[in-house]
Amino acid sequence: MSTDTETRGTLGRLRASPFLADLLTNRLAVVGLTIILSMAAVAIYARVTYDLGALASSQLGTEIADRAPPGWIGPAPANQQLFGTDAAARDIYKRTLYGAWLALKFGTITVGTSTTVGVGLGIIAAYYGDVTDNVIMRTMDVLLAFPPLLLALALVAIFPRDLGLWRAVVALVLVYTPRFARVVRGAALKVLEDEYVDATVALGATDPRVLVRHILPNTLAPITVQSTLNFGLAIIDLAALSFLGFGAQAGSPSWGLMLSRGVENGLLTGEWWLSFFPGLFLAITVLGFNLLGDGMRDALDPRMRDAID
Numbered sequence: 457m458s459t460d461t462e463t464r465g466t467l468g469r470l471r472a473s474p475f476l477a478d479l480l481t482n483r484l485a486v487v488g489l490t491i492i493l494s495m496a497a498v499a500i501y502a503r504v505t506y507d508l509g510a511l512a513s514s515q516l517g518t519e520i521a522d523r524a525p526p527g528w529i530g531p532a533p534a535n536q537q538l539f540g541t542d543a544a545a546r547d548i549y550k551r552t553l554y555g556a557w558l559a560l561k562f563g564t565i566t567v568g569t570s571t572t573v574g575v576g577l578g579i580i581a582a583y584y585g586d587v588t589d590n591v592i593m594r595t596m597d598v599l600l601a602f603p604p605l606l607l608a609l610a611l612v613a614i615f616p617r618d619l620g621l622w623r624a625v626v627a628l629v630l631v632y633t634p635r636f637a638r639v640v641r642g643a644a645l646k647v648l649e650d651e652y653v654d655a656t657v658a659l660g661a662t663d664p665r666v667l668v669r670h671i672l673p674n675t676l677a678p679i680t681v682q683s684t685l686n687f688g689l690a691i692i693d694l695a696a697l698s699f700l701g702f703g704a705q706a707g708s709p710s711w712g713l714m715l716s717r718g719v720e721n722g723l724l725t726g727e728w729w730l731s732f733f734p735g736l737f738l739a740i741t742v743l744g745f746n747l748l749g750d751g752m753r754d755a756l757d758p759r760m761r762d763a764i765d
Contacts (some may be wrong), residue, residue, distance in 0.1 A: 478755035491744030502553035512707035515545035521688025540729040543721045551709035566690040570629045582644035596634035612702045619743020624703040643675040677756040687747030711738045
């Protein structure tokens, strides 16, 4: 009985939340959330159903035709692949669906790691100030001085090629961390101006307690918005690095690598399906995160929405 009561109480608080109320009344944010949940379901389905090794292996020499058009426009009944086949006779439909798993998996790792590191550095810089602040933030400024993609390319070239997408993840973590550090530092400085922080310190609270229990919770709004918007950007940058040959290994069903091979093998021959479907899934996924991020920004900070509108 007590568990049911607690559950109903939690649901009641969620329904009464101004943030959720504003977010769920934002139609574009709801569309974005729907897209993200749908892509997550597709990613989990592909991860459970398909074998990565089989998807990466060439099917040339088998009964499957290479560069076959999608089955619903093919001239012969043998064309059963929904999205057609690529130059290695691999099923583009299965590879595109599995690409959703790779995009969300490595995007989550990239954004999660850069958020954790950037938030920690930003809060520490704001709280301790002086030399600590200067050292951390000047280092962040150096990283921000370079164009993001060029910096990622320079960093990814350092790591061995056999690391595949992992080297792109490490490079992008270093690129994204300064953004979180600057945003969180600014928010933390505003929190530190409040008198309750001084009162907490005067009562003998330790530095870790002040940082974790008092400053961090009051900076969650900009962290949440920045993380959501950066998620879509991370998926694009991971695809861009793979497109340029600095990400996924050959044969991997990464959207960026599929786009690269599709442009290379089908751009001038009219075989549009080689790159169209992975590009479509990539665009839809990034659109979902951008719509949700904008909606969360409006719900968490209406003043920012008014200033932009």
